[in-house]
Amino acid sequence: MKRFLILFAASILLFASCKNADYKKVTNDPELYRVTVKRLNDIVLENNFPPVIASRNYVYANIAAYEVIAAGDPEHYRSLAGQIKHMPAMPKPEKGKEIDFHFASLLSFCYVGNAVTFPEGSMFKYVDELKNKIKDAGMPSEVFENSIAYSDTVAKAIMKWSKKDNYAATRSASKYNVVRKDGRWIPTPPMYAQALEPHWGEIRPMALDSASQIPAPEPPAYNMTDKNSVFYKNVMYVKGKVDSLTADQTHMADFWDDNAFKLNVIGHAQFATKKFGPAGHWMNIAGIGSKMAKADFNTTVAAYTKASIALFDAFINCWYVKYKANSVRPETVINKLIDPNWKPHIQTPPFPEYISGHAVISAAAAETLTDSFGDNKPYTDSSETEFGIPARSFKSFRDAAKEASMSRVYGGIHYKIACGIGTQTGIKIGDLVNQKLQLKIK
Known part of the structure; x- marks a missing residue:
């Protein structure tokens, strides 16, 4: 009898240890983090967040997740508090209490993702599914x-900090004043929408000291009378490219379109189609990089976080430049002076042209992903297949960023010079993020 009780107790302990191993296999899997980020990405898409606001959604959610990881693995990861100069110290875990930091990281991401998106509670269903998954895997109740x-x-501390980034104040800031003067941006068809987020350059950045820290040169002077002027040549280059797109250039423009809200007009009927915005696209690429590198959970969270910071700061810098330059879009100039029936291949977004947002944010994100996963890592990006756009393959993250930049010329919405300078600016922002924010302890 005594032997039976000993064997029974041993079997119970073995069963418990197996269940313990089961739940850790689930929570340690980086795929679970990639799926969680994708869920927020889907919510951002479903609720039509503009690209700049989407970058804010991602950055605070990822930082919340990362801070939990840094608290759970202080030998290998540093908190961003203090590295981001205005970020306060985060709460420390209570001694003596066992915490699964990977699970807590996922929940912090979801908590903040819920708070910075709308309708509020968009991720509650997913959180319930996540909790049930972990319970079923055998995580002890304590x-x-x-x-x-x-x-x-941690999530509450992140949310308190986020409320001081000037976002709320910009919700009631003055609208953009449209001035109908040669060379200045005006609303474009088919929506003729008002200028998007003209005060985004006033949002508090993360790694940048200010929106203007990395300046861009002045755009070429408007001049459509001199065929040798830089501006005239840039206009005609765009028109020529759009009028003679190859199949690959067409695919490139469509692949990097990333229009979160495209208005389709057929006769008197109007309807919108949605896709991931540029920040969401690069969040997907971060996931591809993580999977390709076979990165563990903590490395994956750190890579997403650094990329999201680069995207956030890149948008702030770019929007500051855009509304300082107030440059006219190619469509406006070509319709007025060359061909009233000309249309770009993709829809012109509602904000000034110079510099290219896609070029800036893509280059910035590519630099951080290169730092996280290495350079010259070929990969295939299938992010757009859910929208019916075939995948594209790239030699590296930097190669993808260069293509994203040039795609805006093929799309007919940017001048080549705005894309080139945008790429240079983005590289500088990505470099700054890599140098200033040391997430992993080497």
Whole structure:
């Protein structure tokens, strides 16, 4: 009898240890983080967040997740508090309480993702599914509750910090004043929408000291009378490219279109189609990089976080330049002076032309992903297949960023010079993020 009880107790311990291993296999899997980011990406798409606001959604959610990881693995990861000069110290885990930091990281991401998107609670269903998945894998109830409690503490601290980034103030700031003067931006067809987020350059950045820290040169002077002027040549280059697109150039323009809200007009009927915005596209690429590198959970979270910071700061810098330059779009000039029936291949977005946002943010994100996963890593990006656009393959993240930049010329919405300078600016921003923010302890 005694022997039977010993064997029974041993079997119970073995079963418990197996269940313990099961739940850690689930929470340690970086694919779970990639799926969680994708869920937020889907919510951003479904609710039509403009690209700049989407970058804010991603950055705070990823930082919340990262801070939990840094707290759980202080030997290998540094908190961003203090590295981002205005970021306060984050709550420390309570001693003696066992926490699954990967699970807590996922929950912090979701908590903040819920708070910075609308309708509020968009991720609640996913969070319930996540919790049930972890329970079913056998996480002990005490660890489960401790992990939830710590994730909530960190997420609340991140949200409190986020409220001081000037976002709320810009919601009631003055609208853009349209001045109908040669060379200045005016609304474009078919929406003729008002200028998008003219005060985004006033949002508090993360790694940048200010929106103007990395300046761009003045755009070429408007001149359509001198055929040798830089401006005239840039206009005609765009028109020539759009009028003679190859199949590959067409695919390139469509692949990097990333129009979160395209208005389709057929006769008197109007309807919108949605896709991931540029920040969402690069979040997907971060996931591809993580999977390709076979990165572990913590490395994956750190890579997403650094890329999201680069995207956020790149948009702030770019929008500052855009509304300082107020440059006219190619469509406006070509319709007025060359061909009233000309249309770009992709829809012109509602904000000034110079510099190219895609060029800036793509180059910035590519630099951080190169730092995280290495250079010259070929990959295939299938992010757009869910929208019916075939995948494209690239030699590296930097190669993809260069293509994203040039795609805006083929799309007919940017001048080549704005894309080239945008790429240079983005590289500088990505370099600054890599140098200033040391996430991993080497």
